[in-house]
Every structure is written in structure tokens, then in C-alpha cells.
Amino acid sequence: MSVQVADATIEAVGLAGPGLPGWDASIAVLRGEQRYHRMELPAYQPTLLPPNERRRASPTVAMAFRVAEEATRGDAVRARELATVFVSADGDLQISQRLCTALAAPPHLVSPTDFHNSVHNAAAGYWSIASGAQGPSTAISAWDAGFAVGLLEAMGMVHVERRDTLLVVYDLPAHEPLWSKRPVGCGFGVALLLCAQTRGTAMARLRVEAAAEAETTLSDPELEALRRGNPAARALPLLQMLARQQSGAVHLAASNQIASSHDVGSTLRLTIDALYS
Amino acid sequence: MSLLGISHFTVTSALGRGRAAHVQALSRGASGLKKAAFDACTLDCWLGEVEGLSAALPPALAIWECRNNRLAWLALQADDFLNAAVALRSRYGETRVGVFVGTSTAGIHSAELAYREMSTGYEAWGVGQRPDSGHGSTSLHPTHGPGPIAHYPSSLPDWFDYRHTQNIFSTADFVAQALQLKGHVMAISTACSSSAKVFAAAYRATQIGLCDAAIVGGVDSLCLTTLYGFNSLQLLSNDVCRPADVARRGISIGEAAGFAILERPAAATHDYALLGYGESSDAHHMSSPDPDGRGAAAAMRAALERAALPPEKIDYINLHGTGTQANDAAEDRGVVSVFSTATPCSSTKGWTGHTLGAAGMVEAALSLLCVETGLLPRSLQTQTPDPALTAAVLMATRRAVVNLVMSNSFGFGGSNCSLILGRSQ
Numbered sequence: 151m152s153v154q155v156a157d158a159t160i161e162a163v164g165l166a167g168p169g170l171p172g173w174d175a176s177i178a179v180l181r182g183e184q185r186y187h188r189m190e191l192p193a194y195q196p197t198l199l200p201p202n203e204r205r206r207a208s209p210t211v212a213m214a215f216r217v218a219e220e221a222t223r224g225d226a227v228r229a230r231e232l233a234t235v236f237v238s239a240d241g242d243l244q245i246s247q248r249l250c251t252a253l254a255a256p257p258h259l260v261s262p263t264d265f266h267n268s269v270h271n272a273a274a275g276y277w278s279i280a281s282g283a284q285g286p287s288t289a290i291s292a293w294d295a296g297f298a299v300g301l302l303e304a305m306g307m308v309h310v311e312r313r314d315t316l317l318v319v320y321d322l323p324a325h326e327p328l329w330s331k332r333p334v335g336c337g338f339g340v341a342l343l344l345c346a347q348t349r350g351t352a353m354a355r356l357r358v359e360a361a362a363e364a365e366t367t368l369s370d371p372e373l374e375a376l377r378r379g380n381p382a383a384r385a386l387p388l389l390q391m392l393a394r395q396q397s398g399a400v401h402l403a404a405s406n407q408i409a410s411s412h413d414v415g416s417t418l419r420l421t422i423d424a425l426y427s
Numbered sequence: 428m429s430l431l432g433i434s435h436f437t438v439t440s441a442l443g444r445g446r447a448a449h450v451q452a453l454s455r456g457a458s459g460l461k462k463a464a465f466d467a468c469t470l471d472c473w474l475g476e477v478e479g480l481s482a483a484l485p486p487a488l489a490i491w492e493c494r495n496n497r498l499a500w501l502a503l504q505a506d507d508f509l510n511a512a513v514a515l516r517s518r519y520g521e522t523r524v525g526v527f528v529g530t531s532t533a534g535i536h537s538a539e540l541a542y543r544e545m546s547t548g549y550e551a552w553g554v555g556q557r558p559d560s561g562h563g564s565t566s567l568h569p570t571h572g573p574g575p576i577a578h579y580p581s582s583l584p585d586w587f588d589y590r591h592t593q594n595i596f597s598t599a600d601f602v603a604q605a606l607q608l609k610g611h612v613m614a615i616s617t618a619c620s621s622s623a624k625v626f627a628a629a630y631r632a633t634q635i636g637l638c639d640a641a642i643v644g645g646v647d648s649l650c651l652t653t654l655y656g657f658n659s660l661q662l663l664s665n666d667v668c669r670p671a672d673v674a675r676r677g678i679s680i681g682e683a684a685g686f687a688i689l690e691r692p693a694a695a696t697h698d699y700a701l702l703g704y705g706e707s708s709d710a711h712h713m714s715s716p717d718p719d720g721r722g723a724a725a726a727m728r729a730a731l732e733r734a735a736l737p738p739e740k741i742d743y744i745n746l747h748g749t750g751t752q753a754n755d756a757a758e759d760r761g762v763v764s765v766f767s768t769a770t771p772c773s774s775t776k777g778w779t780g781h782t783l784g785a786a787g788m789v790e791a792a793l794s795l796l797c798v799e800t801g802l803l804p805r806s807l808q809t810q811t812p813d814p815a816l817t818a819a820v821l822m823a824t825r826r827a828v829v830n831l832v833m834s835n836s837f838g839f840g841g842s843n844c845s846l847i848l849g850r851s852q
Contacts, residue, residue, distance in 0.1 A: 156636075241595055241616070251542055253542070253652065253655060255543070258467070262659040265652070265655075266839055267713070269618045269840060270616030271616060272840060275841055276840075278708035279710050279711065279713070284707055285707065285708065286707065288615060289842075292614065293594065293596045302611070309631075310631045326582075327545065330583070331587065405609065405610075
């Protein structure tokens with residue numbers, strides 16, 4: 151039987167979603183100590199980008215930076231050493247829409263900035279420039295299973311490349327008319343700093359293994375709606391456990407196909423050993 | 428030592444369908460690039476177009492209809508690859524074969540057609556304004572938040588299926604569905620390094636037990652986005668691309684698809700293998716490479732380190748060699764800093780064009796064909812080699828024993844990947 155288990159330490163978290171404006175600010179809500187209110191996320195200007203780039207950063211880059219900056223906590227030296235895995239189901243649909251609109255009729259003039267910002271790895275590229283990180287970096291999509299698939303790729307980076315790895319998962323909705331074709335409910339971003347070794351500041355030890363159980367849902371109906379409404383928000387059950395500093399397990403769909411009960415690997419079991427209690 | 432055995436591979440491009448067509452084209456110096464038009468594109472440029480994309484997908488796969496998936500399907504049928512994939516699935520099980528596909532634009536051409544139809548209909552009905560050039564918001568695209576807008580006057584046509592065409596994951600999903608695989612599936616989209624990085628991702632996945640074998644590949648098809656996009660950056664040549672030429676002035680875009688089957692070395696005897704890979708980031712600029720080629724050099728060194736090989740063991744380097752002033756100069760510095768000026772090298776983009784998200788896979792396949800046939804291909808389309816480039820760029824194709832090849836792929840955002848492929852060691 152193949153080994154289907156990987157361990158890493160979760161050192162830090164970045165989070166941004168409606169009513170969840172940052173990890174520290176969201177802990178009480180995720181613990182259930184404070185009622186969740188789905189409030190619009192205040193705008194964010196990335197700290198690591200130089201001033202002129204900061205203002206021009208697209209919403210997807212701003213979201214990715216927001217959570218990546220929180221997870222790296224301003225530790226520039228550390229940020230430079232990290233491998234990165236960027237995950238987005240759709241990339242920047244607002245830019246895609248602008249490009250397709252421009253291309254709909256002559257003279258087909260597209261903005262060169264829009265074009266180079268339309269690549270799926272735009273956020274990854276800007277992050278490497280801003281942080282100076284020259285290590286391996288990837289940008290992936292797995293439709294609605296992106297958080298799970300990205301987490302697995304990040305585990306691969308930690309174990310095979312032997313690098314501490316920053317996982318950044320972000321999804322933003324399109325505007326109409328594309329929105330109707332891909333109705334993502336809101337913007338959401340999450341980042342995890344994953345390490346092979348446990349340092350003093352670590353939050354939890356994470357074990358990822360293949361499973362066949364159904365994915366974990368949330369008991370709070372609004373948080374559950376959030377989890378289902380945005381692919382990046384599939385991270386919520388894990389985040390809830392981390393916030394509660396509980397040890398335990400949650401399940402995550404790793405595939406977009408309808409899983410049969412025999413399909414081990416269609417779900418992931420994420421087991422947390424909380425390091426503070 | 429081999430990281431993964433390569434038990435099968437195939438490639439389809441402007442050079443034709445399958446390996447034999449590509450060997451023939453390489454041997455004869457017969458380029459697939461032509462001065463041509465594509466759809467509504469009126470740019471003066473050369474294209475590497477694939478023939479045979481007018482055939483629709485089989486009915487069972489109809490939901491995936493788009494140029495990109497047709498190209499993927501065409502490529503899967505060459506070199507008996509489909510049967511090899513079926514055999515792989517039987518051997519390992521449908522949940523134990525991973526699928527890793529690189530693409531930069533997936534089926535965006537379907538979106539281009541959908542927006543065109545919408546704008547044409549809009550105009551025909553005399554409602555509101557035509558879409559403007561795309562700078563800033565237009566009457567069609569209010570910039571307030573998401574959600575259905577009751578008064579919104581227009582919508583994309585019913586036939587346009589975003590998920591199965593434009594979405595960046597659609598190509599990988601299509602391949603998994605077409606091959607009836609139900610395991611780990613991932614799309615990698617890092618511009619021009621996408622389908623080189625699939626090899627690295629597949630290796631990591633087998634190492635941590637996500638899969639026991641992998642189908643890796645790359646697919647990118649002609650679309651207005653890349654033609655007009657690269658043109659807007661002044662990177663699209665109006666001449667055929669001329670890698671390493673003193674007068675080079677940009678890329679020629681090609682479409683292509685390629686796939687390979689990777690298995691653990693111990694699983695079977697393989698003639699060919701993935702021996703090393705290196706990935707790095709330039710951390711320099713979004714659309715131009717680090718002029719010193721440091722990121723490129725780092726990727727090349729990392730590949731050699733992983734393969735535990737000294738540079739002298741590499742018989743040939745398949746350059747990224749796009750034909751832009753910036754890339755070829757930067758890559759040259761990177762190559763020479765790692766390999767000195769002795770190792771023969773060339774870009775094959777003069778044959779296929781720059782196949783963008785498919786380039787990694789296409790050039791991996793061409794590299795393996797060089798090993799198979801003992802061929803060192805010249806830098807096709809190069810007329811006057813740039814004297815500022817000091818790497819040993821081949822100006823004549825020759826026969827040689829080729830055991831190990833390095834293939835470079837460097838993408839926007841400074842995403843670099845070097846692969847070492849060749850005879851199993």
C-alpha cells in the first residue's frame with residue numbers, strides 16, 4: 151500500500167474574507183465566541199509592493215498579498231527563503247473580461263499591463279519580486295478543489311524540495327456578464343506557512359492523508375455558505391480547528407468528481423495536533 | 428539516477444501529429460511556421476497552426492468543446508498514446524494515476540468568441556454602446572461588486588460554458604475525463620514554464636504517495652489574447668522568429684499539445700527518464716527576464732544538482748530561445764555561466780513557434796527525439812548569429828550520440844524551469 155501521509159508544521163496563517171478581516175481579527179468568530187457577521191472586507195493595499203505598484207495592484211494580487219503578508223508577518227528575511235504555491239480556481243476574471251471585451255471588435259487593442267497581469271501566476275510573480283524570493287514557485291488551479299490540491303503540492307515542496315513553503319489560496323468573483331457563468335459569492339483568501347521543523351512560534355502540527363469520508367461542513371449556516379461559496383473558503387474547517395487550538399481532524403474534498411465510497415484519496419483527512427492548549 | 432521513467436510520449440504541433448512527423452521536420456529543417464491569419468487577427472505575423480482541429484470531439488466529451496480541448500484530443504490519439512494510457516490505468520488503478528497539465532490560456536478562445544457574439548448582438552439591437560478598447564470600465568461592465576444585476580442589458584451566449592473551456596483547470600480536467608482517471612488532477616499555469624513544471628510536480632506527487640504514475644502534458648492553442656497581448660508588449664515579430672539572430676525581434680506563436688507517461692524507475696524498464704529538474708524565480712520583472720540570467724542559471728544548476736551530474740555530461744541544451752532580444756541574451760548569460768561555451772545548444776522555436784504553456788512539454792518531447800535519433804538540431808531561422816551571444820549555438824544540424832539533454836523553459840513573472848531528460852541511467 152502506498153504511503154499517503156505527509157506531515158508539516160503550520161507556523162502561521164493569513165486570512166481575508168467578508169467578516170474575517172485577518173487571522174488575528176477572526177479568531178473569536180472562528181471559535182464561536184463572537185457571532186459571525188458577513189461584512190464587506192475593507193480594501194487593502196499591499197505593504198510589500200512599492201508605492202506606485204501598490205495603488206495599481208489588481209484585486210487578485212491585493213488579496214493574495216494581503217494573506218501572504220499576514221502569514222509571513224513582516225519577516226522579510228524569512229519570506230525571501232520560502233518556496234511558494236499560489237492557488238486560484240479562476241485567476242483574475244476581471245482582467246480576462248477586460249481583455250475579451252477589448253478583443254470583441256477591432257482594433258482589438260489590449261492593455262499590455264492587463265496582458266502580463268492576466269497570467270495565472272501574476273500574483274506569484276509579483277510576490278517573488280516584492281519579497282525577493284528566488285526559490286521554486288508555482289501557480290495552480292484545481293477548480294473547487296484548489297485548497298486541497300494546493301496543500302498537497304505545498305507538502306511536496308516541504309518534503310521533497312526541503313523548503314519551508316508559503317501556500318496562498320485566493321479566489322475573487324467576476325463581474326457580470328461573466329459572473330453568471332461562474333457565480334462565486336465573494337472574495338476570499340487564505341495563506342499557510344508550512345515548515346518541516348517545528349519552531350517555537352508554531353501553531354500546530356498537520357498530518358495530511360488520503361481518506362474516503364465526506365468533506366467536513368460547518369454548523370454555522372453563514373460560515374457554511376461562505377465555505378461553499380468560494381473555493382478558497384474550503385479552508386474554513388481547518389481554520390476553525392486552528393483557531394480553537396483543538397487537536398482533531400477535518401475532511402476536505404480533493405477531487406471535483408463525485409466520490410464513490412471506495413475512492414480513497416477523493417478526500418483528504420487533515421489531522422491537527424495543536425501545539426498550544 | 429532516474430527520478431521517473433518515461434514510458435511513453437507524444438507531441439502534436441505545426442510540424443504534424445506524432446513523433447515521426449517531428450523527427451522528419453527536425454531532420455529536414457522544415458519549419459511549421461507560416462505567415463498566416465487566425466480568426467479575426469489582422470496582425471502581420473507568423474503562426475504555427477495545427478491542422479485537423481475542425482473535427483469535433485466525440486459525443487461523450489461534447490461538453491468540453493473548444494479549440495484547446497480538440498487539440499488535446501488530437502494529440503492524445505497520436506503514437507497510440509490513448510491505448511498506453513488505458514494500459515497504465517489498468518496496471519495502477521484509476522485513482523493512482525495523477526494528471527498534471529500545463530496551459531497558459533486553456534480555452535479562452537471560446538470566451539473571445541462569446542464576447543464577440545454578445546457585442547455584435549448588442550450592437551444589432553441598438554442597445555447602449557459597443558465595448559470600448561477595454562481601458563477602464565465600460566457601459567457593459569459596471570465596477571460595483573459581484574452578483575446578478577437585474578437591469579443588466581446583456582449576457583454571454585447560452586452555449587458558452589466557462590468551466591469546461593475558458594477556466595484554466597479545464598484542460599487538465601478534460602484530459603483526466605478523456606482518460607477516465609479519477610485520482611490527483613492539477614493544472615499548472617505559470618506562463619511559458621507551465622508544462623515543464625508538470626514534470627517536477629508529478630515527481631513530488633509520486634514521492635509523497637499521491638499517485639504511483641502520472642500523465643503529464645501541455646496544451647495551448649491559438650487565440651486572440653496571446654496574439655494581441657504579446658503584440659501590445661512589442662514582443663510579437665512581424666518576421667518569422669529568429670532565435671539567437673542579431674536582428675531578432677520577437678516571438679512567433681505556435682499551438683501544440685504533448686503528453687508523457689511517467690512511472691517510478693523500479694516499475695518497469697524504461698529507455699528514457701526524467702533525471703533532474705530545477706525551478707527558480709527571477710524576482711525581477713513581470714514581463715522581462717533578469718538580464719544577467721541568474722534565475723535561469725539557478726534553475727539549470729538546481730537541475731544538475733538533483734541529477735547529480737556535472738555540466739559536461741549534458742550533450743545538448745534545448746534553449747527556451749524565444750527570439751526576443753531580452754530572452755535570448757539573458758538565457759545566453761545564464762547558460763554560459765553554468766556550462767561555459769562548449770555545450771551545443773539551440774532553440775527549436777524556429778520549427779514550432781513559441782507554444783507558450785505547451786512549450787515545456789513540446790520541447791521535452793523534441794529533446795527525447797534528439798536522444799532517440801541521435802540528432803543535434805540547428806537554430807532554425809537564425810541567419811546571422813548575434814556576436815554578443817557566446818554559447819555554442821548550433822548553426823548546422825548534425826548527428827551525434829545524444830544521451831542527456833537539458834530543456835529550458837522560462838515564463839512571465841520570472842518563472843524558470845530546467846529539465847534534464849535522456850537515456851535511463
